[in-house]
Amino acid sequence: MTNYMTGFGNHFSTEAVPGALPIGRNSPQRPAFGLYAEQLSGTAFTAPRAENRRSWLYRLRPSAAYPAFTRYIGAPNFVPANRDAPLAPNRLRWGPIDAAPGTDWLDSMTTILVAGDGPLSQTGVAVHLYACDTDMTARAFVSGDGELIIVPQAGALTLFTEMGRIDLNPGQIALIPRGVRFRVTLPDGSARGYVAENYGAPFRLPDLGPIGANGLANPRDFETPVAWFEDVDGEFELVQKFDGRLWTTQLGRSPLDVVAWHGNLAPCRYDLARFNTINTVSFDHPDPSIFTVLTSPSDTPGTANVDFVIFPPRWMVAEDTFRPPWFHRNVMSEAMGLITGAYDAKADGFVPGALSLHNQMSGHGPDVASWEAASTADLKPHKIDGTMAFMVESRWVFQPTEVALQSAALDPDYDAVWRGFPKAQLPG
Numbered sequence: 001m002t003n004y005m006t007g008f009g010n011h012f013s014t015e016a017v018p019g020a021l022p023i024g025r026n027s028p029q030r031p032a033f034g035l036y037a038e039q040l041s042g043t044a045f046t047a048p049r050a051e052n053r054r055s056w057l058y059r060l061r062p063s064a065a066y067p068a069f070t071r072y073i074g075a076p077n078f079v080p081a082n083r084d085a086p087l088a089p090n091r092l093r094w095g096p097i098d099a100a101p102g103t104d105w106l107d108s109m110t111t112i113l114v115a116g117d118g119p120l121s122q123t124g125v126a127v128h129l130y131a132c133d134t135d136m137t138a139r140a141f142v143s144g145d146g147e148l149i150i151v152p153q154a155g156a157l158t159l160f161t162e163m164g165r166i167d168l169n170p171g172q173i174a175l176i177p178r179g180v181r182f183r184v185t186l187p188d189g190s191a192r193g194y195v196a197e198n199y200g201a202p203f204r205l206p207d208l209g210p211i212g213a214n215g216l217a218n219p220r221d222f223e224t225p226v227a228w229f230e231d232v233d234g235e236f237e238l239v240q241k242f243d244g245r246l247w248t249t250q251l252g253r254s255p256l257d258v259v260a261w262h263g264n265l266a267p268c269r270y271d272l273a274r275f276n277t278i279n280t281v282s283f284d285h286p287d288p289s290i291f292t293v294l295t296s297p298s299d300t301p302g303t304a305n306v307d308f309v310i311f312p313p314r315w316m317v318a319e320d321t322f323r324p325p326w327f328h329r330n331v332m333s334e335a336m337g338l339i340t341g342a343y344d345a346k347a348d349g350f351v352p353g354a355l356s357l358h359n360q361m362s363g364h365g366p367d368v369a370s371w372e373a374a375s376t377a378d379l380k381p382h383k384i385d386g387t388m389a390f391m392v393e394s395r396w397v398f399q400p401t402e403v404a405l406q407s408a409a410l411d412p413d414y415d416a417v418w419r420g421f422p423k424a425q426l427p428g
């Protein structure tokens with residue numbers, strides 16, 4: 001079991017060995033035990049205090065000690081977008097992918113969608129799927145491109161990170177800052193899920209405005225692990241994602257050797273069941289922005305680089321209201337996944353582990369069966385229960401990768417769910 005420190009964006013201090021953490025200064029001339037001090041900056045040095053994210057790490061060896069990277073030939077589906085391919089405005093949907101036997105978390109990563117200009121311009125987001133059955137042992141991964149939200153759908157994960165160990169079950173999410181190295185093991189023997197890789201500004205909690213001081217994801221429910229390290233010499237590979245591509249080097253030691261750290265740039269986990277859901281108690285279906293867990297702002301206020309949004313269990317009580325999500329076209333682009341249960345705008349075909357895409361200005365909403373049922377439903381209070389869907393919503397259009405477009409998991413006729421609506425009948 002791991003001990004966790006609670007809060008979002010707090011300045012934490014933690015040491016796995018008593019006396020390892022310097023007091024009163026960040027870089028003493030000789031840190032305790034001969035540890036090496038290193039600053040990990042997640043924002044520009046000069047970012048305003050409220051935005052500034054950095055931590056100081058005290059480790060067995062400096063992370064600067066490594067030989068040159070060469071191209072990594074594993075993880076064949078962990079790819080950048082093909083910008084040369086024409087982008088059709090089609091709605092798309094993928095079923096769950098299966099694990100290839102003998103594949104670990106990293107090598108199973110399958111990029112489905114990439115939005116925005118990408119890592120070099122620090123804009124946009126990618127959506128990946130994983131399905132694996134093998135532990136990462138003598139190797140670690142790091143994304144230099146973006147911050148990761150890991151969303152398990154089936155099977156627990158253990159994330160051994162530079163800054164602590166995170167035990168993660170379906171229903172929880174983990175947030176791994178850009179640049180933090182980690183490896184993944186599978187306590188249940190296999191695992192499947194989603195990863196959103198945020199190339200833009202770090203995720204933060206959304207402002208609450210008239211909601212007030214409480215609600216949605218509350219800061220105290222985010223859990224950051226205490227310092228943990230492994231003292232391992234010998235063969236150890238580090239795979240780094242950089243500019244959308246993967247690179248490898250041999251370290252000769254585990255890079256997960258941080259004995260103590262302090263700061264506000266750190267991985268954490270969050271249990272989606274702790275989300276304090278807000279909804280209407282009168283009429284109309286509110287915009288799904290009320291379900292925002294975390295947001296990465298863009299340069300335009302109120303227009304996110306990416307929002308991470310959930311559709312949790314909740315009471316539906318609205319009167320004279322079409323209760324499921326309405327038909328709409330959106331300047332923002334939407335990728336959706338399903339962790340468990342059923343989603344209230346789709347009668348079937350959108351199963352746990354699936355992923356759907358509704359890009360900028362593509363019409364979407366309930367399928368025919370969901371529309372018919374909701375249009376004639378007796379509007380008593382009703383609880384949507386046993387479900388958890390999520391959305392990765394971006395101001396940038398998503399480009400499906402070639403891997404995604406060629407995948408057997410791609411629904412050949414997703415458009416069919418909107419086929420067969422009866423025509424409205426005007427009077428006379």
Ligand code: FE2
Nearest residue numbers: 330334358364
């Ligand atoms: Fe939508």
